[in-house]
Amino acid sequence: MERQILHVDVNNAFLSWTALDMLKQGSKIDIREIPAVIGGDESKRSGIVLAKSMKAKECGVRTAETIYQARIKCPGLKVFPSNFKVYRQYSNQLYQLLLEYTDKIERFSIDECFLDMTQYLMNDTLLHKGKEINQRVKTELGFTVNVGVAHNKLLAKMASDFTKPDKVHTLFENEISDKMWTLPISELFMLGKRTVPKLYNMQIRTIGDLAKTDKRILQNKFGKHGIMMWEYANGIDDTEVKYVKEKPKGIGNSITLPEDISDIKKLEEILLALTEQVAYRLRKEKMMARVVNVQLRNKDFVDASHQRKLIQATTSTKEIYRNAKELLEQMYRKGTPIRLIGVRVDDLTDEKEMQISLFQDSNEEKQEKLDKTIDKLKEKYGYNLITRAGNMEVEDLIQFRKDDVK
DNA sequence: TCTGGGGTCCTAGGACCC
DNA sequence: TCTGGGGTCCTAGGACCC
Numbered sequence: 001m002e003r004q005i006l007h008v009d010v011n012n013a014f015l016s017w018t019a020l021d022m023l024k025q026g027s028k029i030d031i032r033e034i035p036a037v038i039g040g041d042e043s044k045r046s047g048i049v050l051a052k053s054m055k056a057k058e059c060g061v062r063t064a065e066t067i068y069q070a071r072i073k074c075p076g077l078k079v080f081p082s083n084f085k086v087y088r089q090y091s092n093q094l095y096q097l098l099l100e101y102t103d104k105i106e107r108f109s110i111d112e113c114f115l116d117m118t119q120y121l122m123n124d125t126l127l128h129k130g131k132e133i134n135q136r137v138k139t140e141l142g143f144t145v146n147v148g149v150a151h152n153k154l155l156a157k158m159a160s161d162f163t164k165p166d167k168v169h170t171l172f173e174n175e176i177s178d179k180m181w182t183l184p185i186s187e188l189f190m191l192g193k194r195t196v197p198k199l200y201n202m203q204i205r206t207i208g209d210l211a212k213t214d215k216r217i218l219q220n221k222f223g224k225h226g227i228m229m230w231e232y233a234n235g236i237d238d239t240e241v242k243y244v245k246e247k248p249k250g251i252g253n254s255i256t257l258p259e260d261i262s263d264i265k266k267l268e269e270i271l272l273a274l275t276e277q278v279a280y281r282l283r284k285e286k287m288m289a290r291v292v293n294v295q296l297r298n299k300d301f302v303d304a305s306h307q308r309k310l311i312q313a314t315t316s317t318k319e320i321y322r323n324a325k326e327l328l329e330q331m332y333r334k335g336t337p338i339r340l341i342g343v344r345v346d347d348l349t350d351e352k353e354m355q356i357s358l359f360q361d362s363n364e365e366k367q368e369k370l371d372k373t374i375d376k377l378k379e380k381y382g383y384n385l386i387t388r389a390g391n392m393e394v395e396d397l398i399q400f401r402k403d404d405v406k
Numbered sequence: 407t408c409t410g411g412g413g414t415c416c417t418a419g420g421a422c423c424c
Numbered sequence: 425t426c427t428g429g430g431g432t433c434c435t436a437g438g439a440c441c442c
Binding site: 013050063108109110111112189190191192193194195225291303304305306307308309 | 433434435436437438439440441442
Binding site for chain 2: 039040042044045046047048050064065066067068069072223224225248249250251252253254255256301340342344
């Protein structure tokens, strides 16, 4: 049966939501009306654009470019910090409103949802529901969304991306050639900056060019990705709206350091603080990890990572850190200036499926109890009060997600 | 010039086994 | 001297998304 799908995408989400929050706090200006961006902190070397106002967009400011570049394009640009606690609240408000239409909602990111609306069988009805959502979000929540209306997720997502803001677009199969094939390939979902130049070299410029290219040629050159891009260009996508929340497959925490660090002892301290955060989130998800991974980025922006599979899955901060520390020592070349360091755990399994190992001695059990006790204290008294790093300098450095702590 | 942080999925090569 | 092929697991790195 033909499915009926909506994609709801918040326009300039972080900027709109910060604007609303500022107005709520009594601000006299609406930053949606001026050239403004939400960006990182340049003094901490994380100065990139996360979201932009329409006025900033008109200057040519683009998401993910440096604030430095944005200022050159747009003199007088105002820069505001992000606030994920606020964003989560607005995201939840949107989700609650959408739940009035269907419970088959996939939260694709903090500002995007797919809705399976297959109960509304007529295209006209589906379009009407899309328009209603667009209007209601604006009047009831105070920000605008684009809504894409189609018969699968890919086409709905492409549709919501057409013209912005505050628009509802359809992209039904009979509209693909007019509305999608005329667009440059860079507009196609999952075609990024590495693939686009390769397609250009093959004289493939528009999504239509790609759709009409022999699938086997693409498969030979790009493998699975080639099949996928051909299918997307032809509007083919049979993936389901994943409305049941999926467990994470990995959990990571990384930081760009305010200054390059070449002292391994210092790197280890930071690694411990990062690991505590990762292990805490792992336990909160009630999961165990079997793979520990350490990532480094040097001053020249060259990334390297080392990982290790553990004999047995763990939730223990101490165990994860012991492995992370060894991985760091194994990969770090003395004297190399490090710009970014990160730790992540992968190959996660549910805690309840944990097997009681014959080798699990009472020492490990004690460690687990200690971790859980510390987690509870953190939740009660705040994250920063208790960490094993015990080093205020390092704690200042790292952005703990205090808002995750209830 | 200065380039975040959180993810997912895929590929390729080496080790190892049958 | 010349030396299979297929499968799985592990690791490092890359591409892409928001």
